[in-house]
Amino acid sequence: MNGKERVIIEHIQPQVDGGAFPAKRIVDEVVQVEADIFSDGHDLLSAEILYRHEQGRKWHVAELLPDVNDRWEGSFRVEKPGTYFFTVQAWVDKFKSWHNDMLKRLEAGTANHTDLLIGVAHITGILETYPDMKQKDSAFLQHVSKEISAKNRKIETRAASLLNHTLLETAVRYPLKDNMVKHPQELAIIVDRKKALFSSWYEVFPRSLGENGKHGTFNDVVRFLPYVSELGFDVLYLPPIHPIGITNRKGKNNNVVAAPGDPGSPWAIGGKEGGHKAIHPELGTLDDFKHLIREAADVEIEIAMDIAFQCSPDHPWISDHPDWFYKRPDGTLQYAENPPKKYEDIYPLNFETDDWKNLWKELKSVFTYWIDQGIRIFRVDNPHTKSFRFWEWTISEIRKDHKDIIFLAEAFTRPKVMARLAKIGFNQSYTYFTWRNSKQELTAYCEELTTSHLKDYFNPNFWPNTPDILPFPLQGAGRNHFVQRLILAATLSSNYGMYGPAYELMENAPALPGKEEYLNSEKYEIKDWNFHKRRSLRKLVSRVNKIRRENEALHNMQSLRFHPIDNDAVIAYSKMSADGRNILLVVVNLDPEHKQGGWVGLPLHAFRIDPDNIFEVYDLLSGSFYRWKGEYNFVELDPHVIPAHIFKIKRL
């Protein structure tokens, strides 16, 4: 211990749970760092950030400057994927303290010879500590030192150099870091490629893309790519592509008995053809799949795979590793059950198996197998029903060799469980957006995502529907309502997705009243979608995704701010690009039936708009534009025309 250390550094941000988990950022982002830094007494301090990429040994340095209330702020840019480490160091700055005290003494006329000599000692210390400093600087410091020492002259004359900035600026570049304190924790930041924060997902069942009622194949997906591309999505997510079990296969509408020809649920994984590393034969071959990955890449679409760690009774693991499953006293294995509900077509894995090491290895190898085939994005099914420690290990192991993999956690469960999955490595997360409808619900939830601890590690992905969920408000809903939810998802969150055909074709029939399942769910049957029918949102989806691509404001979640409007049926919010140049204002009428309007209040100062000047708002959806002035402006939306404005704000 060095008892001479006087500086305290605490509450460094960003940090997650006291540094137990890394924060998340994306490539090229500027990481804002804050810390409480203070010491006893009233000496002035200096502080700096140390940061490095995991592959670099050398620490880079960035400045920290005091804000208010002993809070210091600084930043650094993260330039490549991987883990960055950073910490903070600070010291009592003797030179700055002396300089500051001298200015006060000079003003009060109390400076004396000895006070000046203290400064000479500091300058001498600097010159001795930095023998290799720039010639120009050492000459300057020697000159000042001599000037200050000139005993026969007036104090004010000797101290003249203190009053211009050169002395302080020069000395600050050669700090004397006596008894410097370095915070002992090296905090981690996981840096992902940009897609972790900005992505547009489209979910489709390949088997429904066949022609003339045939089972669809990967080649059909290739033929479908132009449609997805025209819609403007950049991630095409396929439900599990593995062989589907025959034993206890589910029939249409989740019937416990399958009729002959029923294809079964793609999530009942495994058959005689193999398990999680095999491909359902009717979809095609591994080569077909790799071909699809390449063709998609050509139109800037990534294929996302669905990884669901559960097994049909026909999965090879059942016979090869019966000890990976729960055994019942009668010798049978335990199917999935949430009493009184039973899921006889799937067996859950037992993460308390004594053979957990081999189980973990095998599960990890599923990911690496598909990574080797070219996959970079995984949507993980129900990760909250598998061991947290397994995920933490697997994701960190995979990141060692592959910094570009994105794991999306499909967990619709309790808040703390969802947060934990994000902390232990999932790069994106499904959210409660699906059930947040009113202005109050949307505002509270989005503010939780952007201002609570979640902001540092939880990248939300907003879905208005999934194959499992046709939310109640969309049941029997009309076009207005589908448009409204689409625009909310696509503009509130930088990551969003939709369960495709059902969404743009506005499927709205539930299986049963009071349930959120689709009638004739695609999970249990092959659908014959008429993608080109007139009643489709495809043109609007295409426009919304184009707006997303072209406006950097929508590429982040953090800049989201809600704005007052005197009508609870209308919600208004804005987003801004990091450089402040691109600002979008979105106003949505949440009432699908009636025209609604109100006065929207804008933070003109934050938008850098003069309240006395006219500015323009250009609606990227309709093409119309308005000239506004001042903080409050009137907006009205007719849901039967279009329920939203996506205004680009232009300073004139």
Added chain:
Amino acid sequence: MNGKERVIIEHIQPQVDGGAFPAKRIVDEVVQVEADIFSDGHDLLSAEILYRHEQGRKWHVAELLPDVNDRWEGSFRVEKPGTYFFTVQAWVDKFKSWHNDMLKRLEAGTANHTDLLIGVAHITGILETYPDMKQKDSAFLQHVSKEISAKNRKIETRAASLLNHTLLETAVRYPLKDNMVKHPQELAIIVDRKKALFSSWYEVFPRSLGENGKHGTFNDVVRFLPYVSELGFDVLYLPPIHPIGITNRKGKNNNVVAAPGDPGSPWAIGGKEGGHKAIHPELGTLDDFKHLIREAADVEIEIAMDIAFQCSPDHPWISDHPDWFYKRPDGTLQYAENPPKKYEDIYPLNFETDDWKNLWKELKSVFTYWIDQGIRIFRVDNPHTKSFRFWEWTISEIRKDHKDIIFLAEAFTRPKVMARLAKIGFNQSYTYFTWRNSKQELTAYCEELTTSHLKDYFNPNFWPNTPDILPFPLQGAGRNHFVQRLILAATLSSNYGMYGPAYELMENAPALPGKEEYLNSEKYEIKDWNFHKRRSLRKLVSRVNKIRRENEALHNMQSLRFHPIDNDAVIAYSKMSADGRNILLVVVNLDPEHKQGGWVGLPLHAFRIDPDNIFEVYDLLSGSFYRWKGEYNFVELDPHVIPAHIFKIKRL
């Protein structure tokens, strides 16, 4: 690593800065523990608190039960001073999960033979794990096991024992803790004697207690004890009692030149008679001082000493340890200075001295010397101008041998510095109460103290005045105002104090306009107080302190709640004893000039009062009482009679 562990334990409370510092509690308090506990899947969990006193090796166990949102709650009582450690452990409870699932299956009529056999296996596991369980319990479990196994009977009959509570209750007492997770951190709680949380301080300068204009002595303080006792204080705090320097001694009203006979500031410590372990000769001898400590103890008053680590130019350390001070280039030592202000009568210590180890030891020995003489409470002068690391070490070293010492930090400085001093060991802290006057200011500040992170480690001590501070509102103020601030200090905070004679005698003249110093400050001269003059608050102070002693509600800070009242000039708040039996409602008119009133809203549910029943509020100040009914009741206060009610609430 045990990869079979599935439980996550996080965000345990109480903890300070992620466990970097201990929380604080007092003897006999019940520590409320919370933690987020969950696992993958939907199995039921069990959890418990482990806790122990630092002197005990054995962990005690207390139950944790789930509340909402994966938050678990439990508690344990701390019974003696010292440091307690606690942590949390939890496991997937297979028996409880099976039992819970079975109830659902039985209700749905889906339970089968194998489901029942799983329970038999669990019961067998329990019997094997606890061979020494109570005879009665093992007989019962064996009986149930047999009943459940009876293959020839109906499922419902076999499962009958699941429907009464005995089986679950018995099994829970013999948990199977497979793959239990114990949180790796042992969190610390410093337990103090009650006075750390509940104390009433009176500050007096012994030298002003002499008779016929003579310099007061410890024996004069002994004669003064009945007065302090009648006022009802239990801590009598004396400014430094050490020899006062002669060199550069300050004169009256902080004059830089002392006149002959000027006694100097007691904070300019050290003379030829000695330093921090010596006694100013005019006050008496060490024996006189020890006699005072004993006499005070007889009337349940503790003597608190003032420890100010700074030295007059005549302090022995100056010659014995010149390297403990800042040396100037001219060879002189540096006096205290906050440019352009100079304090030539004191030299600060240099905590960056190379000889810091000896400096720390000597400073610590000052405390242990006075502890050996019988002192248990120290008011530490300006701790924020001395090294934090020094305080942390000293206080923890002293606590090793003395668990009953109370250190009060006299730091009126920035929020984070004050918080840090409390974190590193100070048991009580001066606060900003002195400058919080309006309803909004008082409410916001007190809520920060009772609801932010401060609540776990910062014990506030509210002072309406100090020898250094005559706050602006009290300058020229009348009795109403002094009464108001006294009642606020004494009822908002469980620790409070006053700079005595000046307060109850309502000294209200400032040294200079715009400054908070007293005119003719007692710091620089001997005062001749007329304690028995008519214009005194002594009777009121005596009554307020009696109310404090007799009402347990005022012995804590945590129960403080503010209540709505439709008048910004009136503030209303309540406190409650831990058992909920003693409830006080305080209403203060903050306007010293005009009668003010309003409707006070009370949380009748929290007070366990039926909104349809009449209840009584008995004013402990005036003796009058009122019968109230319902949530809102009217209160009016005339500051010229008395500006406050201290109501005791009685359920009828």
